[in-house]
Amino acid sequence: MEKPQNGLKDGHVSELYEMTATELAEILRTKKASSVQITESVLNRIDHVEGKVHAYVTLNPESALDMAREADRKIAAGDARPLTGIPIAVKDNMCVKGQRTTCGSKILANFLPPYDATVIRLLRDEGMVILGSANMDEFAMGSSTETSYWGPTHNPWNTDLIPGGSSGGSVAAVAAGEAIVALGSDTGGSIRLPACFCGVTGIKPTYGAVSRYGLVAYASSLDQIGPISRDVSDLALLLNLICGHDPSDSTSVPREYPDFTAFLTKPVGGMTLGLPKEFFSKLENPDVERVISEARKVFEGLEVKFVDLSLPHLDYGIAAYYIIAPCEASSNLARYDGVKYGHRAENFTGMIDMYCRTRAEGFGPEVKRRIMLGTYALSAGYYDAYYLKAAKIRTLITSDFKSAFEKCDAVFCPTAPSPAFKIGEKIDDPIQMYLTDVFTIPVNMAGLPGIAIPGGFSMGGLPIGLQLIAPHFEEARLVQLSAAFQKETDHHLKRPQL
Amino acid sequence: MKYEAVIGLEVHAQLLTDSKAFCSCTTRFGAEPNTNTCPICQGMPGVLPVLNRKALEFTVRMALACNCKINEFSRFARKNYYYPDLPKNYQISQYELPVAEHGWAEIDAGEGPRRIGITRIHMEEDAGKLIHDDKKPLSYVDLNRTGIPLIEIVSEPEIRTPEEASAYLRVLHSILVYLKICDGNMEEGSFRCDANVSIRHKGETRLGVKTELKNMNSFRNVQRGLHYEIERQTALLESGDRVLQETRLFDPSEGTTASMRSKEQAHDYRYFPDPDLLPLRVGPELVEKIRKELPELPMEKKERFIRDLGIPPYDAGVLTASRDMAEYFEKTVGLFQNPKSVSNWIMTELMRELKGDETGITNCPVSPHQLADLLKLVDNGTVSGKIAKTVFEQMYATGSNPIDIINEKGLLQVSDSEELAAIIGKVLDDNPGEVEKCLSGKTKLIGFFVGQVMKATRGKANPAVVNQILSDKLAKRSKM
Numbered sequence: 001m002e003k004p005q006n007g008l009k010d011g012h013v014s015e016l017y018e019m020t021a022t023e024l025a026e027i028l029r030t031k032k033a034s035s036v037q038i039t040e041s042v043l044n045r046i047d048h049v050e051g052k053v054h055a056y057v058t059l060n061p062e063s064a065l066d067m068a069r070e071a072d073r074k075i076a077a078g079d080a081r082p083l084t085g086i087p088i089a090v091k092d093n094m095c096v097k098g099q100r101t102t103c104g105s106k107i108l109a110n111f112l113p114p115y116d117a118t119v120i121r122l123l124r125d126e127g128m129v130i131l132g133s134a135n136m137d138e139f140a141m142g143s144s145t146e147t148s149y150w151g152p153t154h155n156p157w158n159t160d161l162i163p164g165g166s167s168g169g170s171v172a173a174v175a176a177g178e179a180i181v182a183l184g185s186d187t188g189g190s191i192r193l194p195a196c197f198c199g200v201t202g203i204k205p206t207y208g209a210v211s212r213y214g215l216v217a218y219a220s221s222l223d224q225i226g227p228i229s230r231d232v233s234d235l236a237l238l239l240n241l242i243c244g245h246d247p248s249d250s251t252s253v254p255r256e257y258p259d260f261t262a263f264l265t266k267p268v269g270g271m272t273l274g275l276p277k278e279f280f281s282k283l284e285n286p287d288v289e290r291v292i293s294e295a296r297k298v299f300e301g302l303e304v305k306f307v308d309l310s311l312p313h314l315d316y317g318i319a320a321y322y323i324i325a326p327c328e329a330s331s332n333l334a335r336y337d338g339v340k341y342g343h344r345a346e347n348f349t350g351m352i353d354m355y356c357r358t359r360a361e362g363f364g365p366e367v368k369r370r371i372m373l374g375t376y377a378l379s380a381g382y383y384d385a386y387y388l389k390a391a392k393i394r395t396l397i398t399s400d401f402k403s404a405f406e407k408c409d410a411v412f413c414p415t416a417p418s419p420a421f422k423i424g425e426k427i428d429d430p431i432q433m434y435l436t437d438v439f440t441i442p443v444n445m446a447g448l449p450g451i452a453i454p455g456g457f458s459m460g461g462l463p464i465g466l467q468l469i470a471p472h473f474e475e476a477r478l479v480q481l482s483a484a485f486q487k488e489t490d491h492h493l494k495r496p497q498l
Numbered sequence: 499m500k501y502e503a504v505i506g507l508e509v510h511a512q513l514l515t516d517s518k519a520f521c522s523c524t525t526r527f528g529a530e531p532n533t534n535t536c537p538i539c540q541g542m543p544g545v546l547p548v549l550n551r552k553a554l555e556f557t558v559r560m561a562l563a564c565n566c567k568i569n570e571f572s573r574f575a576r577k578n579y580y581y582p583d584l585p586k587n588y589q590i591s592q593y594e595l596p597v598a599e600h601g602w603a604e605i606d607a608g609e610g611p612r613r614i615g616i617t618r619i620h621m622e623e624d625a626g627k628l629i630h631d632d633k634k635p636l637s638y639v640d641l642n643r644t645g646i647p648l649i650e651i652v653s654e655p656e657i658r659t660p661e662e663a664s665a666y667l668r669v670l671h672s673i674l675v676y677l678k679i680c681d682g683n684m685e686e687g688s689f690r691c692d693a694n695v696s697i698r699h700k701g702e703t704r705l706g707v708k709t710e711l712k713n714m715n716s717f718r719n720v721q722r723g724l725h726y727e728i729e730r731q732t733a734l735l736e737s738g739d740r741v742l743q744e745t746r747l748f749d750p751s752e753g754t755t756a757s758m759r760s761k762e763q764a765h766d767y768r769y770f771p772d773p774d775l776l777p778l779r780v781g782p783e784l785v786e787k788i789r790k791e792l793p794e795l796p797m798e799k800k801e802r803f804i805r806d807l808g809i810p811p812y813d814a815g816v817l818t819a820s821r822d823m824a825e826y827f828e829k830t831v832g833l834f835q836n837p838k839s840v841s842n843w844i845m846t847e848l849m850r851e852l853k854g855d856e857t858g859i860t861n862c863p864v865s866p867h868q869l870a871d872l873l874k875l876v877d878n879g880t881v882s883g884k885i886a887k888t889v890f891e892q893m894y895a896t897g898s899n900p901i902d903i904i905n906e907k908g909l910l911q912v913s914d915s916e917e918l919a920a921i922i923g924k925v926l927d928d929n930p931g932e933v934e935k936c937l938s939g940k941t942k943l944i945g946f947f948v949g950q951v952m953k954a955t956r957g958k959a960n961p962a963v964v965n966q967i968l969s970d971k972l973a974k975r976s977k978m
Contacts (some may be wrong), residue, residue: 095544108543115537117544216543221773249546250775328773331576334587335541339639351637355580376580376770387770 016041018495021086021234024102024180028075028085033077035085038180039068039129042087042308052159055173057092057150059132060102067129074127081432082237082425084127088483089179089205091170092390093140094225095214096120103216105167106363112411117214119183119225126241131179135169137472139333139363140218142166144438146427147366149321154423155198156496157462159170160190161420164194165434167228170206173199174228176244177498181238182228187219189228189415192452194466197414199454201235201482202228204440207447207471208253208405211246215308217332219325220251222444230261231492232453232482233337238262241474255473263480268302273468274408278314279439285418291456291464292414297410298488304481308406310399316393317442323377323390330374336362345378367403369430398446405471410481412482414466415452451478454491501697501735503728505663506655509670510648511680512624512688513556519623519647520547520590527686531629531640533687537644538905541585546774547751549574553621553647556679558780558788560649560945561619563673566601567784570644572620574772579765582639583626589651593769594922596620597780603673604797606815607665614666615654622648655694655705660724664717666917667691668819671717674794676821684715696741697731706731707741711851714748721749727755759940799824807837811872823859835868836877843869852892864890885909887959889943911961915967918951921959922967925950926975937976 016024016038027033043061050056064087071085090096093103095113099121101106116124123130137147145153145168153168155161157175163172167184171194171369174182184191186204203226210225217223227238240261245254247425296306338344338358345357363371377386404411416436426433443450448469455466466485470477486492518525520963521538538545561568575593601616626644630637648824652672657663671689674680682689694719696708714723731741745764746755794802796818805816818824823844830840850868852862873892876886881904892903904910912918925947926933944965950963 093544095542101541101543111543113537113544114542117543125615212544213546214544217774219773248548250548251773329772331578331588331768332576334580335543335585337580337582337587339582340540340585341542351582374769378770380766380768383768383770457539 005408015045015177017045017180019180019207020230020383021083021180021237022231024086025082025237028080035068035071035145036065036128037334038085038292039064039131040089042131042177042179049156049176050178051177052154052498053156053172053176054130054151055089055169055176055178056151057102057135057148057169058134060099063099064129064131065125070109070244071127071129073292081121081126083241085129086179087129087131088123089134089170089173089182090102090120090132091167091182091184092136092205093185093216094133095216095220096130096133096184097117099133101133101216102149103140104136104150104408105362105364105367107148107359108216108341109149109343111216111342115214118211118248119242120214122241123183124415131173134167134179134182134184137166137168138367139216139329140166140185140187140223141329141366141370143189143193143433144239144421144426145169145194145389145422146423147364149364150197152423155420156498158424161462162197162423162425164197164416165203166194167191168330170228171195171200171202174198174230177494177495180229180406181234183238183242184228185215185223185225186440186444187222187224187325188444191228192415192440192443192450192465192467193230193437195228195452196467197420197463199463199465199484199491199494199496200228201232201451202226203235203239203451203452203475203478204443204449205239205243205334205475206253208251209243209257209291209449209473209475210248211244211252213246213248217328219328221327221328222321224425224444224488232451232479232486233261233264235451235482236479239479240459243475244443253473258476260476260479264475264483266480267277268481268484269304271410272305272307272408273299273410274307274309274404276309276311276404276413278311278413280415283414287458288414288416288418288464292466295455295466296412299481302484306412309404309407311404311442312351312396312413313393313396314442317397317445318438319344320390320393320397321437321441321445322373322434323386324394326370326374327378327387328374330371330378333363333367357427360379367429394445397442400450401442401446401469404465405463409470410474411469413467413469415439415467419458419462419464428440439467448472448477451482453482453485454492454494457494463494466480499847500656500699502731503724504655504696504698504701504708505657505660505724506694507653507657507663507666508694509651509653509667509691510692511560511645511651511670511674511682512677513553514651514681515550515552515647517550518645518688519553520645523645525646525870529642531638531642534642535644539585540641541587542721545596547590547772550647551774551780553779554778556635556647556787557619557621557649557791558680558785559600560651560674561598561819562785562792563677564619564651564670565599566598566603566616566618566619568598568780569595570780570782572597572778572780574621574775575769575780577622578768581625581635583641583644585626585641585644589623589625590772590775591622591769592620593821595777600673600823603666603669605662605665605669606658607662612662614656614662617652617654618670619649622650622741624648628970636775649714653848661719663693663724664721667717667720669796672819672821687715693720695724695727695731697728697735703864704945707743709741709743709755710745712747712758713750715750717746719750722750722753723755730755746760752912762978796821796824803837807831807841809837809841813841816845816849817841820859820966826859826886829866830870830873833867833888834873834877836873839870843873851891863895864893866891868899869978874943875900875904879911879913879960880909881909881932882957882959882961885911904936907957912955912958913962913963915963918959919967919971921954922947922951922964922971925954926971933972933975936972944972959963
């Protein structure tokens, strides 16, 4: 049975899988449905559409139903927490004890983590229902989810298109009703870009706000876990759950976080949004330009002011990112050598040959490209020219944002230069692929929080996202602005037809 | 001599923390392979390191004891290389900003005190161990040691002889043990040393081509390895050859070195700051706190022994070479307030026994209390000094108290004048010829009479009393 595109607006009674976590929490609280029923609804939806979307690498329906039953017991006992019983997809790079975690790679194709990532522990403690591991670009290296060893994920709005990456599986699952909410990770835009391409809401929190313990590292100084949902209310609930200090992660910042749901209803009148000219001079796509200017009108209607500003070092963002991230990756991925776990080549002569064959067989082309880039850039004699220079640019970008935030409360810009593109369109042109992240990468470089929210649609009916960027640890401000925007608009309520 | 050697040492010391450097696994030695491990030290995907603060404190302790400047900010860096005993295929170490720099240690290799500069002291994690199957082409890896905290102490290339190298190592070793931050066990590898050595013409200021020596697991082997290497390099230069920059392995059974890898095969470690660990801050408050808690160091102790206790410099050096020996000495002095006498006993009798047993002071069967008791018995005349040496041997062999041994073996000193007078009278009566010669001026014969008395009393006669009675009796006989 196909659902109308705009299910909630024409009197149609929604299926459980179509609802938000906030709505489902109320349904659970009032005992109108059980977590098992919700989970079954989602699993049923997965049965119907997963063949077209391919959002998951590993589905664990049985353990999901076990968790749902446990959640129902908690609810019956009055021990429910805000997200108890809500089904969630997690990106395939977060370690779930005893459940296959592959990072989208052949080299970890059969890896069963002996421990839970901190975020997974938080989900379990909350009583959430973990559905399985969502597809991703191999080791989160990509902007399209095409580099996954398990094959690409398809954009639920048009299955010929990429969903964006690298958290394409997590995002597509939420967009397609194959999960209520999801966790992704964002190193250069990997949550925000697919959220933009698939018409959902996603946030990359401040670096240090969410524990990275158990997140399989790509680029440690840039990686950050964040939530993906259909609207900002759900996002606030998930931020409440996952933001917090973790002594197991030395880069996790010890501080108190506000109740993010308290910012869902705060007025935004009088706030100022900054428009960086370096971003807007890059806009070539008329759909994106139109969506941005319509969104600006919405904010202006809410008495939000706009100010032009400059982030002069933004242009170097991509270049510096493609030094720093590969350098860290070349070291982070050195442990996949066939000695301890994961793939090991069957035939080899001696130790070095085992390393070489294992890694040649286990890694895909994009991962190899970045390992080689990083190894080269860190080599004796090149370090100063590449890594050190990139680190300096990073400092400059951070201070650019710092000055910008003296003039505005948040920076406003597109999430991506265009709507989603075709599967296969850019996979053989790494530079074009890398440029997809031009608006998102600087946010990681500066360690700032950035949110992507649905801003409208292209003439062809594809979602187009907005991006808001706030000072460090001002996620609440992003929630506040996005909630105000979503109250005025219905882009986030539209669902793809599958 | 035409050439001089230039030697720099890199010392690795395992820190005596309860848990590993970046995870909470125990550091206990000798467990079943791979039992003292967790996802973090196994290098599982997604794990993160968290610094053991105790390891940092220990490092600062050593740095202060070596007169280093503590860097307020230091950084961990990744040293990247592939080896199966290194699960992450990088070692967390320090590179550009170590914990401490610019220190020195004072050594004396027999030519007077000299300072050897210490370039830097940094923290890092140990690797695991490979165990090779002796039949099949198979290797096993044991990760119990992986992640145990190490400090690396790098000297300036200011050491000139193998003897100085050995003296420098002994100084570092004794400081580490004094600070109770390393057990100093060279055989188990908790104190290891690599040496960089080159030679040059005397008077030359530029450095020659160096080789790096590995696998010298005792003070003696460091000396042997360096001697061999200096001779080898000298022979090369004298025959018109060149020294190749390479890493060489010392073979303790042959006393030689052999090439392990050349400069071309050397690793490019691709150091970069570890993004998983924040810059490390060691503020002045922490430095002062640790400085206040430092124990008296070997050099300070030695000076105090010389100055306050009147111990000769050489003896003071021996007594302070290990913290345990110094503690033994000071405990004994606390119970018997004659430091010189205690020192003499330790330096001669005690050391002889320990050396014979090839053991250290910690295994000494005679407690400071027992030694002090024995010295008191000598002091109050209960036993003679000579007999006391026999008693000490018995104490060392059995662990018994001195007074029990003296009673049991009937070794009490005879100081009773009447008893001795009778024995002396008999000795003089038995040797009329010697008495006559003695009285006519051959006074050396007094020693002969004393010897006879000692023989008769089996050494138990109090020599002072014997001398007194003997001279009285001889005086009487001369008047007859």
